[in-house]
Amino acid sequence: MSIRLRVTLYGIGVVSLVLVVISGLFYALVVGSVPQNQDKELAERAGRAVASLDRAPAAALVARPPVVPVDAAAATEVTVVVLDETGAVLATTGVVDGAAAPAVPAAVLERARRDRTAAATVRAGAGGAVLRVHVRPWQRPDLGRSGFVVTAQSARRLQTDQRGVLALIIASGMVSLVAAAVGIFGVAGRALRPLRELAATADEIGRSADLSRRLPQVPHRDDVGRLAESFNAMMARL
Numbered sequence: 001m002s003i004r005l006r007v008t009l010y011g012i013g014v015v016s017l018v019l020v021v022i023s024g025l026f027y028a029l030v031v032g033s034v035p036q037n038q039d040k041e042l043a044e045r046a047g048r049a050v051a052s053l054d055r056a057p058a059a060a061l062v063a064r065p066p067v068v069p070v071d072a073a074a075a076t077e078v079t080v081v082v083l084d085e086t087g088a089v090l091a092t093t094g095v096v097d098g099a100a101a102p103a104v105p106a107a108v109l110e111r112a113r114r115d116r117t118a119a120a121t122v123r124a125g126a127g128g129a130v131l132r133v134h135v136r137p138w139q140r141p142d143l144g145r146s147g148f149v150v151t152a153q154s155a156r157r158l159q160t161d162q163r164g165v166l167a168l169i170i171a172s173g174m175v176s177l178v179a180a181a182v183g184i185f186g187v188a189g190r191a192l193r194p195l196r197e198l199a200a201t202a203d204e205i206g207r208s209a210d211l212s213r214r215l216p217q218v219p220h221r222d223d224v225g226r227l228a229e230s231f232n233a234m235m236a237r238l
Contacts, residue, residue: 003195004188011184012177019176023169030165039119042134042151045078046117049149050138053082058143061090070094072102072124072131072152076160081150082138083109090147096124102131102152109148113137121155130155198228205235 053061061084072079072094079094081101087109092101102124112118112135119134131152139146 004185004192007188008181008185012181015180016177019173023173027165027169038132038153039134042078042132042153045080046134046136046149046151049080049082049151050136053138053140053149061143061145064091072096072154074154076154076156079152081152082147083150084145084147096129102133102150104133104135104150108133108135112148202231
């Protein structure tokens with residue numbers, strides 16, 4: 001195996017190790033922030049829904065079936081559910097398994113009533129779909145009504161974001177590795193070119209037995225330059 005190839009393989013190994021460490025840290029950092037981003041989005045949607053209920057007419061607080069609902073278990077869209085004080089559904093933009101709005105455990109509703117906000121991961125529907133929900137209470141003292149706003153989103157959104165980040169890291173890592181391999185191979189060849197020329201000249205001297213010939217001077221004061229000087233000094237002594 002040539003020196004150039006060995007240097008290239010060694011450089012690729014070092015670059016691969018660095019890429020693995022950096023990519024692992026980047027993946028942990030980004031993926032760790034994805035659930036926080038989802039909770040933030042759900043909280044913002046819930047806040048906007050509560051604000052709209054503060055201005056809604058009394059007719060809007062009457063239970064009615066959803067219009068063109070999405071399947072909260074399959075879609076990645078945010079589902080908004082308005083509940084009354086008993087937990088009954090007044091309005092929803094989504095259903096689960098085509099049947100009912102995402103159900104929220106009573107303990108989560110009670111925590112939202114106490115803390116004014118609550119977030120949880122729940123299972124809904126016959127298929128046990130996993131949803132991330134955010135709950136906020138709403139009140140209309142002028143109408144004597146109150147209840148909860150629930151924003152929900154499938155855990156598939158989280159999984160999709162994580163897979164996207166992983167695919168991006170793998171793709172960028174492969175491109176970086178190929179670029180590094182090409183660069184190292186080229187630089188190694190350029191750095192070892194004087195050494196190959198010196199070796200070729202030394203072979204010619206050996207075949208011709210002309211001890212008056214000398215290796216060309218290398219302009220750089222590096223290992224190759226010192227090797228040429230040492231060889232020429234040896235030839236002079238001979």
